[in-house]
Amino acid sequence: MNGSEELRTVQLTVDGTERTVAVRPGETLLETLRERFRRTSVRQTCGIGVCGSCTVLLDGKVISSCIKLTELANGHTITTAEGLGGPDGQLSPVQEAFVSRAAYQCSFCIPAMTVAVHAAMADPEVRTSTERVREYLAGNLCRCGSYPQILQAVDDLVKSQASQGLEADGDR
Amino acid sequence: MAEAIGTDPAVRDAVQRVTGTLEFVLDHRIDGMAFGKVVRSTVPHGRLIGVQTDEALREPGVITVITGADIQQDPGIHEYYGAQRADQPVLAIGKVRYAGEPIAIVIAESQHQAERAAELVYGEYEELAYVTSEVQARQPGAPVIHEEWPDNGCGQWRLEHGDIDSGMRRADRIYSATYHSPAASHVPMEPFVGVAHWQDGKLEIWTSSQSPYAVHTGMRAMFSLPADAVRVRTLNVGGGYGSKGQMRIEPMVACAARIAGCPVRIELARDEVFYTIGKHAATVDISTGVLRDGTIIARRISINYNAGAYAVTSPGGAGQGLSRAPGPYVVPNVRVDSVATYTNTVPTGPFRGAMTSQIAFAYESESDRIARDLGIDPLEFRRRNLLRKGDLYPTGEALKDLHYDDLLDDLADAIEWRTPPGSSGPDIKRGKGLAVIIKNTLTPSRSEAYLALRRDGQIEIRCSSVEMGQGAAITLVQIAADALGVSPDRLVIGFPDTDVTPFDTTTSSSRTTSSMSAALQSAAIDLLDQLARRAAARWGVDPQGIDHRDGVVVEGAKPGRRAPWASLLVPDEAELVGHGVFHSTFGLSQMDPMKVHGPVSVHWHQGGAAAEVEVDTETGVVRVLRLHANCYAGHAVSPLRVLKQNQGCAVWGLGPAMFEELQYHDGAVSNPNLSGYLIPSIMDVPEDLTGTAIESSDAFAELHGVGEMAAPAIAPAIANAIFAATGARVTDLPLSPERVLAALDAARESEQRGSA
Numbered sequence: 001m002n003g004s005e006e007l008r009t010v011q012l013t014v015d016g017t018e019r020t021v022a023v024r025p026g027e028t029l030l031e032t033l034r035e036r037f038r039r040t041s042v043r044q045t046c047g048i049g050v051c052g053s054c055t056v057l058l059d060g061k062v063i064s065s066c067i068k069l070t071e072l073a074n075g076h077t078i079t080t081a082e083g084l085g086g087p088d089g090q091l092s093p094v095q096e097a098f099v100s101r102a103a104y105q106c107s108f109c110i111p112a113m114t115v116a117v118h119a120a121m122a123d124p125e126v127r128t129s130t131e132r133v134r135e136y137l138a139g140n141l142c143r144c145g146s147y148p149q150i151l152q153a154v155d156d157l158v159k160s161q162a163s164q165g166l167e168a169d170g171d172r
Numbered sequence: 173m174a175e176a177i178g179t180d181p182a183v184r185d186a187v188q189r190v191t192g193t194l195e196f197v198l199d200h201r202i203d204g205m206a207f208g209k210v211v212r213s214t215v216p217h218g219r220l221i222g223v224q225t226d227e228a229l230r231e232p233g234v235i236t237v238i239t240g241a242d243i244q245q246d247p248g249i250h251e252y253y254g255a256q257r258a259d260q261p262v263l264a265i266g267k268v269r270y271a272g273e274p275i276a277i278v279i280a281e282s283q284h285q286a287e288r289a290a291e292l293v294y295g296e297y298e299e300l301a302y303v304t305s306e307v308q309a310r311q312p313g314a315p316v317i318h319e320e321w322p323d324n325g326c327g328q329w330r331l332e333h334g335d336i337d338s339g340m341r342r343a344d345r346i347y348s349a350t351y352h353s354p355a356a357s358h359v360p361m362e363p364f365v366g367v368a369h370w371q372d373g374k375l376e377i378w379t380s381s382q383s384p385y386a387v388h389t390g391m392r393a394m395f396s397l398p399a400d401a402v403r404v405r406t407l408n409v410g411g412g413y414g415s416k417g418q419m420r421i422e423p424m425v426a427c428a429a430r431i432a433g434c435p436v437r438i439e440l441a442r443d444e445v446f447y448t449i450g451k452h453a454a455t456v457d458i459s460t461g462v463l464r465d466g467t468i469i470a471r472r473i474s475i476n477y478n479a480g481a482y483a484v485t486s487p488g489g490a491g492q493g494l495s496r497a498p499g500p501y502v503v504p505n506v507r508v509d510s511v512a513t514y515t516n517t518v519p520t521g522p523f524r525g526a527m528t529s530q531i532a533f534a535y536e537s538e539s540d541r542i543a544r545d546l547g548i549d550p551l552e553f554r555r556r557n558l559l560r561k562g563d564l565y566p567t568g569e570a571l572k573d574l575h576y577d578d579l580l581d582d583l584a585d586a587i588e589w590r591t592p593p594g595s596s597g598p599d600i601k602r603g604k605g606l607a608v609i610i611k612n613t614l615t616p617s618r619s620e621a622y623l624a625l626r627r628d629g630q631i632e633i634r635c636s637s638v639e640m641g642q643g644a645a646i647t648l649v650q651i652a653a654d655a656l657g658v659s660p661d662r663l664v665i666g667f668p669d670t671d672v673t674p675f676d677t678t679t680s681s682s683r684t685t686s687s688m689s690a691a692l693q694s695a696a697i698d699l700l701d702q703l704a705r706r707a708a709a710r711w712g713v714d715p716q717g718i719d720h721r722d723g724v725v726v727e728g729a730k731p732g733r734r735a736p737w738a739s740l741l742v743p744d745e746a747e748l749v750g751h752g753v754f755h756s757t758f759g760l761s762q763m764d765p766m767k768v769h770g771p772v773s774v775h776w777h778q779g780g781a782a783a784e785v786e787v788d789t790e791t792g793v794v795r796v797l798r799l800h801a802n803c804y805a806g807h808a809v810s811p812l813r814v815l816k817q818n819q820g821c822a823v824w825g826l827g828p829a830m831f832e833e834l835q836y837h838d839g840a841v842s843n844p845n846l847s848g849y850l851i852p853s854i855m856d857v858p859e860d861l862t863g864t865a866i867e868s869s870d871a872f873a874e875l876h877g878v879g880e881m882a883a884p885a886i887a888p889a890i891a892n893a894i895f896a897a898t899g900a901r902v903t904d905l906p907l908s909p910e911r912v913l914a915a916l917d918a919a920r921e922s923e924q925r926g927s928a
Contacts, residue, residue: 040192040193041192046442048442050846050847105642106411106641107410141361143361144641145819145823146816149816
């Protein structure tokens, strides 16, 4: 190959904004998000889809952006940790739970961890039980060992979800 | 002013930590920078005949390819570096000493181009016999890694206390065993990453480092530069655990930028992080002489740390291990020999609980083996032998401020030691175990700090302590606030920058809370004194009569005259600066390594752990049901952060205890990524993961670092719980199902022999 690789045009919605971008064949979504869109919350640790530091949502589903080709995300919606909050910078309930439990140490893995928790809490099969959310997080590694605080944050969310669910049931 | 120490103020960047905008060097960019990709040796030991770069140089975007020869030809570069022995080349010269050693750097306009061209660079080798085991590397005829060190010696120390031979003669029983810990990898989630830039003969380097001044010192030596011609900057560090405590990739980044003539960024891929630094494998021979009542009267220990291919901090590290090897017990007759040995493996450095976990696994496993053999409860055996205030440690110093009784009581309470473990079935056995350890902090060392009072009344902390998630920044704010008697809101703190922040040896060895706080407290005294003298001069009174209250100077005797601190700045004065230094000048490095005697550290660390496990005796699978970690904290600056450090130590310790092992096949690491090298996930964490900070009742007690106290106790606590459950004694980490099964078989055999 002689470097005359043709760039391919890809359309993505990233954190609510539609983007058209020309990418290299073989370019990963991680590279596109970091290098072209400056999403610093998406980080590479292992590069092989094992550690979870690069977790983003593709149409609401958790993926490892380090092993996803950007071309294959064409036409899809991507949400990073930086897109979880409200438009004026309000934190999402997941982010608030992490802040209130100080669920971080070096914090390199934490934004991706919040993305995974966000997806878990959007899943009616998962969000009712801390244990099930915990299983959901098996692929998000934290070397500092902030797991106890992360589990506390999850527990807060599960409980708050349950009490909201009760209210909703009462309305019916 | 309410005291800030002892409270849990929120960190100021909590939102950035969670949303992902926290600043890391990983995100730092410089205009016009190029990208470097390192090419590495594929053989563990060989003469490097040449490095083929022609094809790579023809690739698009490639600016240049640098080899060891280019670095050797540059008269402005000392091509070898190392804090204790300058034995490591920036890029291999003439020889490669481990698989994964850097042999070339491709520099290109983009990361992608650099990576692609790097695949076309290869070394030509004449392979040599290699050795990866520290024991084999010491045998006659072993391959020689460095010609200057024909016995592969990389540090040798001896500690003698009492009379080991007569102690062993007087013992009723002598227990001997050999324990082994494998190499492991730190796996900071943020890889090694740096950006270097040369401008008008001055080097500026941004790097993810725990020790900006270690890099500063190293860069000055490498390029023969005065202090002001090197500027080292760090941001938040995404995990260190000892891996980022010395120069790592900075020599490559700086040389690449110098030779390419443009700024260069290098970020290592994960396998390269595994090839850069690891934990010392170690073989520990231990013999303990005891009286029938369980009193330890003699202990002989021989440690062989596997240094890997380059010295890094192993020569001194072997001495640190030696000073901690007798354990937290009164042992009247001791002999410790500690060596580090070169092998053809990845270089090694401190690994959270540095140099201590390997020996604590040995001596705390022995505690339980001896106790069981003598029919003594393991907790009681420890109590009989514990170091207590004023006891003589084998280094010849009487230790003060010891709290092992409290630590043991806390472990026993947390694990409900007196309550027998439950049962889950005939093949599933439960057991409880505990361990206590002694460690000490790096000595000698130096920390300096500035406290700069600004015109807006804020006070800026300038120091080179690194925030890597342990909470150093907010800890130092709390400490400075109390030292000045102001609210923490008055204090601001930035990142280390050697042009601005003064010298600090390192952010490691659990030294920051103690050493940097001492520097800050002395800077506060200096600043308060300057302010008092200014006010006294203004009012024409004796400075002795001046007091400070919440950022205001007050005239003590005659209430009335008051002056806010900032009002004492003279016109055009931007700030008033207090300067403080903490400096310890004694320690191991000042001693004859073969006759260690005297105070070795300013600060002794005390920690412990307790575990309850379930062992499936059919499969050897161990489940850790409960884990408790504790430490002596003096006064906890933040109870929540101490808890997080204790729990973090427990999670950290779980990995090397249960499954972490850097494996070598054909002389090369065979599991250099997280698919083959597992670290603890949220599923590995026991439901019950607790921690305790033991605090002093003395208001003037020292502040203690707490970052690694419990870590070395985790593996022996779990191994002891397995032993209690099954009688199986595993002497080689990790405690994998295979090893547990083998130990179960051995235990059954010895039981049958005993009953036959």
